[in-house]
Amino acid sequence: GTSFSAVEYYREPKTGGETQMFIGEALWDWGIPTAVSLIEASQTVKLPLIASGGIRSGTDIAKALALNASLASIVQPILQTAVKGAKETEQKLSCLIEELRNVMFLVGAEKISDLPKTPVVVTGKTAQWLTARGFNLQKYAKRGA
Incomplete structure (x- = not known):
């Protein structure tokens, strides 16, 4: 984004x-924030969704996938590292992958496809926005329960 x-x-x-x-x-x-877009779009259309705005970390990737994104695009951190060289870029990608794996372990997701089944508690401005638009956030918080 x-x-x-x-x-x-x-x-x-x-x-x-x-x-x-x-x-x-x-x-x-x-x-429209990425999290809001993902929730609104996933409940409106049945198409693959690509999360691309504000994705900066493995944790952000996990969150996007948990909110029903099919893919997550991460650009800024990679470009910032790419100007330093291939080795640094490869190291950055390895760190992002390892962070994603750690988040998956912490939420009990063995596979990427398990992330959309994990509970997600939406809070703050995102919750206010989605509640005002009529979305049921308990549906996300109680997944997998």
């Missing part, structure tokens, strides 16, 4: 566009 508001915010000081910078800052948090 690219935040075009963030792009404008960081780009405009170099070009002198204060208005675009102001708008970029004002709309910084605009958009």
